[in-house]
Amino acid sequence: MTALPAGTRRQSAAWVASDYWEMAKRSLRHIRHDPEQLANVTLQPVLIVVVADFLLGGAINTGTHGSYINFVMPGILVVAAAFAAVTTTISVAADMLEGIIDRFRTLPMANAALIAGHFIADLARSLLGLAVTIAAGYAVGFRPAAGIGEWVMTVAVFLLVTLALSLLAALIGLLGKSVEVAQQLGAIIIIPIFFSSALVPAGTMPSWLRVVTANQPITQAVDTLRALLLNRPPGSHLWLTLTEFGGIIVAAFTLATILFKRTASI
Amino acid sequence: MGRAEMRASKAPAASGHDGLLGPEAAMTGGSELAIAAAGLTKRYGKTAALCDVSLQARAGTVTALLGPNGAGKTTMVRILSTLLRPDAGTARVGGYDVTRDPERVRTRIGLAGQSLSVDGKLSGPENLAMFGRLHRLAWPVVRERSARLLDIFDLGGAGKKAVKTYSGGMRRKLDLALSLMAEPSILFLDEPTAGLDPASRHALWEIIRGLVGRGTTVLLTTQYLDEADALAGSIVFIDAGRVVAAGTPAELKEQAGQAQFDLIAATDADVVRLTAALGTLAVVTDQARRGVRVAVQGSGLDGIRELNAITGTAVQAGASIERFSLREPDLDDVYFQLTGHARPARAAGETA
Numbered sequence: 001m002t003a004l005p006a007g008t009r010r011q012s013a014a015w016v017a018s019d020y021w022e023m024a025k026r027s028l029r030h031i032r033h034d035p036e037q038l039a040n041v042t043l044q045p046v047l048i049v050v051v052a053d054f055l056l057g058g059a060i061n062t063g064t065h066g067s068y069i070n071f072v073m074p075g076i077l078v079v080a081a082a083f084a085a086v087t088t089t090i091s092v093a094a095d096m097l098e099g100i101i102d103r104f105r106t107l108p109m110a111n112a113a114l115i116a117g118h119f120i121a122d123l124a125r126s127l128l129g130l131a132v133t134i135a136a137g138y139a140v141g142f143r144p145a146a147g148i149g150e151w152v153m154t155v156a157v158f159l160l161v162t163l164a165l166s167l168l169a170a171l172i173g174l175l176g177k178s179v180e181v182a183q184q185l186g187a188i189i190i191i192p193i194f195f196s197s198a199l200v201p202a203g204t205m206p207s208w209l210r211v212v213t214a215n216q217p218i219t220q221a222v223d224t225l226r227a228l229l230l231n232r233p234p235g236s237h238l239w240l241t242l243t244e245f246g247g248i249i250v251a252a253f254t255l256a257t258i259l260f261k262r263t264a265s266i
Numbered sequence: 267m268g269r270a271e272m273r274a275s276k277a278p279a280a281s282g283h284d285g286l287l288g289p290e291a292a293m294t295g296g297s298e299l300a301i302a303a304a305g306l307t308k309r310y311g312k313t314a315a316l317c318d319v320s321l322q323a324r325a326g327t328v329t330a331l332l333g334p335n336g337a338g339k340t341t342m343v344r345i346l347s348t349l350l351r352p353d354a355g356t357a358r359v360g361g362y363d364v365t366r367d368p369e370r371v372r373t374r375i376g377l378a379g380q381s382l383s384v385d386g387k388l389s390g391p392e393n394l395a396m397f398g399r400l401h402r403l404a405w406p407v408v409r410e411r412s413a414r415l416l417d418i419f420d421l422g423g424a425g426k427k428a429v430k431t432y433s434g435g436m437r438r439k440l441d442l443a444l445s446l447m448a449e450p451s452i453l454f455l456d457e458p459t460a461g462l463d464p465a466s467r468h469a470l471w472e473i474i475r476g477l478v479g480r481g482t483t484v485l486l487t488t489q490y491l492d493e494a495d496a497l498a499g500s501i502v503f504i505d506a507g508r509v510v511a512a513g514t515p516a517e518l519k520e521q522a523g524q525a526q527f528d529l530i531a532a533t534d535a536d537v538v539r540l541t542a543a544l545g546t547l548a549v550v551t552d553q554a555r556r557g558v559r560v561a562v563q564g565s566g567l568d569g570i571r572e573l574n575a576i577t578g579t580a581v582q583a584g585a586s587i588e589r590f591s592l593r594e595p596d597l598d599d600v601y602f603q604l605t606g607h608a609r610p611a612r613a614a615g616e617t618a
Contacts, residue, residue, distance in 0.1 A: 015402050022399045026385065033387040033428050099383030103444065106347050108372045109400045 019109045023117025028124060030091065037087050041129030045080040046136040052076065052199075053140040060200060069142045073134070074225035075198030078218060080133050081162040082193055084126035085169035086186045088118045092173025093182030115256050118173075119166040126162040130155065145231035154228045157241060161221045164245040165189055167252035174259045198222045217244040300325040300452050300483035301346060305355035308341050308507075315341040317507040318355070323485055323500070325451070328478055330498035331487040332601070338507040339487035343456045346485065347377045360452055376445035379456025379487070384440050386430035390421050393429060393444060401448040408447075415443040418473065435466035442470065446477070453477065455486045459493060471496055491601055503604050510604045518600045525569060525594055527576055531556040532586035543583035544576065556588075 031037050049069070057068040092115065095101055104114055134142070146154060169189055176182025193199070195209070196218035202210055213219055220240040227234035301323040308316040316338045323329040331339045344350035346359055348368035357364045360374035384393050391412055398408035416422040419439040424432060429440060438458065445453060455474070459467040474497060478484055488494055494501050495515050503511040503518070511518060528551070531537045537556050541548050544560055551557040564572045573592070580587065 018399060018402075022396050026388065026396055029392060030387045100385055102344075102349055103377065103383065103397070104400070105349055106372055106375060106377045107397070107400045108369055108402060 016110045016113070019113035020116045020120070023113045024120035025117075027091065027117045027121030031121065031125065037125065038128065040083045040087055041080055041125045042132045044083050045076055045129055045133040048076050048079060049073075049133060049136040049140060049142075067141065069137060069140055070144070070230065071201070071226070072199060073137045073142050073144070074222050074229055075193070075196070076133055076137070077130060077158055077225060078161060078196075078198055078222055079190070079193055080129035081126050081158060082165050082189050084122050084129055084162060085165040085189055086183075087125065088122045088166050088169040089173040089176070089182050089186035089189075090179060092118055092170045093176040093179045096174060096176075097179060111260060112253075112257055115167075115170050115253075115260065118170055119163060122166040122169075123159055123162055126158070126166075127155075130158055144229040146229050147231065150228045150231055153238075154225055157221065157224055157228070157238075160242070160245045160249075164217075164248040164252065167249055167256060171252050171256050171259065174256060192216055192218045196222055197226075217241070217248065220244055298325045299323065299358070300327075301329070301357070301359050301485060303342075303346065303355065303357040306342065306345055306352045306357060307354040308338075308345065308350065308352050314507045316345070316352070319504065319507070319509055320355075321502050321509075321512075323483055325483050326478065326481045327500065328474070328484040328486060328498045330494035330501045331485065331504060332489070332491070332494050332501055333487075333504040334489065336506075337504045339504065340456055341507075342504070343377070343379070343454050343485065343487055347375055347454050348372055373448070374451050376448065376450035376453045377456070378438075378442045378445035379454070379458050384429050384437060384444060387428055389426045389428060390416065390424050390432075390440050390443075391426070393440060394447060397444045398447045403448065411447055411449075415446060419443045435462050438462060438466070438470070442473065450482070452483045452485070455484060457487055457489065459488070459490070467493075503600070505604065511600065519594075521600060521603075525562040525565075525573075525592060527560040527562055527573060528591045528593065529558045529560070529580065529587055530589040531558060532588050536585035536587070539583045539585040540580060543579050543585075547576070562592075 052072045053069045056072075060068050060071075095104075095114065095118075101114075105111075169186060172185045172188065173182050176185055195213055196202075196216060197213060198218060202213045202219065205213055217240075220237050223237040224234045224241045226232075227237060299322050301321065303319065303321045306316050306319045306321075307314065319338070319342060321329070321331075321342070331342055333339050341350065345352050346357055346364060348359075348364050348371050351365055359371045362370040362374075364371050385396070388396065394412040394415060395408055398411060399405075403411070419442070421436060421440055421443065424436065429437065432440065442455070442458065458474070459470050462470065471493070474484060474486075484497075486494070486497060498515065500514055501512065501518055502509055511521065513521070529540060531540055534556065537550060537553075537558060540558050541550060544558070548558050548560050551559045560576050562569050562572050562576070
């Protein structure tokens with residue numbers, strides 16, 4: 001994954017995969033000991049679904065999108081992905097600040113697996129969030145028009161967004177000087193969602209804000225999910241989502257690895 | 267998998283086929299050095315945490331790094347265990363350079379102690395299995411060693427309970443067990459028994475002795491002099507980042523002088539009388555408590571004759587004595603003697 005010093009012969013692909021798997025298992029087991037982690041990805045999105053439908057549904061006119069719940073569900077899915085990522089910030093920060101990081105560093109393991117463990121658990125958490133949120137959506141009247149193919153694409157795009165947000169969250173976790181600070185900083189990840197087409201149609205915003213909104217990745221992801229779920233052609237949104245979030249993933253992963261290496265002295 | 271397993275299981279013997287490369291072959295020679303550090307220096311800003319520290323440890327021995335808080339013991343261990351890069355100096359551990367070849371060093375070392383931790387949200391067996399796999403051990407080896415370590419450390423009873431519910435002693439034991447998963451040939455123990463009750467301390471000592479008996483090299487940091495005395499074949503005293511003394515426990519005790527005859531005088535006038543009579547042999551150890559110490563230079567019968575002369579002189583001086591005692595020097599004497607000498611130097615260094 002990262003450039004290892006010459007003479008390292010034990011980084012065979014199978015062992016690197018085993019490192020990733022062990023670290024993923026560790027983070028998944030943390031959920032078992034700490035089930036509150038799941039409240040983030042289940043209760044909160046459900047609450048937003050309920051608020052969106054019963055409180056805002058009557059007030060927000062989404063123009064051509066039909067009912068507000070049909071419009072807002074893709075946005076809520078991205079919110080669920082972001083909530084799942086906040087947990088990553090906290091657990092990465094906790095790892096870095098506790099002595100256990102030193103033990104990991106004295107192992108002949110792949111360094112990147114440490115961060116990978118967190119985002120793999122994050123993907124699992126957010127998949128649960130996805131299922132619960134969609135079920136809640138159905139209960140209040142969300143009626144997507146997606147076929148099997150669109151659903152598969154929806155889940156794939158959702159996981160891509162989750163992975164990108166998770167890596168950004170890990171990055172924030174690496175920067176935090178304490179778990180509390182990291183937790184505060186982690187909330188930053190939620191902010192771009194408000195300045196996107198996730199919760200309200202971008203057309204109603206002031207024009208200067210529309211420029212920001214239309215050009216930020218969250219909007220592309222939400223528009224892609226919306227098109228897929230409502231069975232409309234996603235057009236350029238899909239490709240922009242793939243390239244933008246792909247870019248975020250590569251950049252955040254590289255940066256996280258560099259940061260990790262820098263905090264590690266050797 | 268098979269390869270990793272072979273490599274790990276042969277680790278304690280520190281011999282190997284990859285000796286083609288040289289360093290490991292060198293370790294199997296007669297005077298093999300498991301740890302060889304020279305001129306290690308580490309600064310944090312203007313503070314020198316370590317200053318030109320050298321240390322050598324032969325394979326299969328216990329070396330204690332002894333010193334007060336902040337002396338640089340943990341910094342030293344962190345450098346030797348590839349966690350910290352020194353600003354100057356070199357260190358070879360298990361035959362490999364810690365900065366140039368950290369990955370190879372890591373396959374040979376285990377680390378446990380104060381700054382280290384276990385995963386509190388996992389159970390003991392889960393911790394062992396995870397670290398075993400991250401050490402690149404095959405599953406059957408992981409299972410066998412986990413079972414054995416749980417048994418040796420008497421941790422089986424905790425079952426599936428999360429480690430955060432463990433007592434301090436159990437956590438320490440698990441911490442040490444984790445560092446033994448890969449059967450490292452070199453083990454760094456950073457204050458392994460700090461904060462443990464006497465029973466747990468002695469249990470850990472026994473385990474450490476057992477490991478050394480099977481060929482493991484141990485570098486141990488401690489503030490406890492009795493711990494160094496009980497376990498270590500050689501001791502390196504550091505204070506304020508510098509080596510202030512090194513040697514076997516016996517050599518260091520010798521350095522602290524021979525037996526000491528301590529007198530507590532009844533009045534200040536008696537102190538004056540005693541010191542006048544005993545001359546340069548006597549030192550006032552404690553003005554407030556009127557303590558006078560006389561070092562007995564000789565040993566055996568010579569020592570007794572000397573003591574006889576000292577007591578005779580004290581009687582003739584006509585001083586009134588409240589209490590007296592005769593004691594052999596221990597590492598405490600070395601400790602206070604050395605740190606006592608070193609402390610003013612550190613204060614001077616700080617202002618410079």
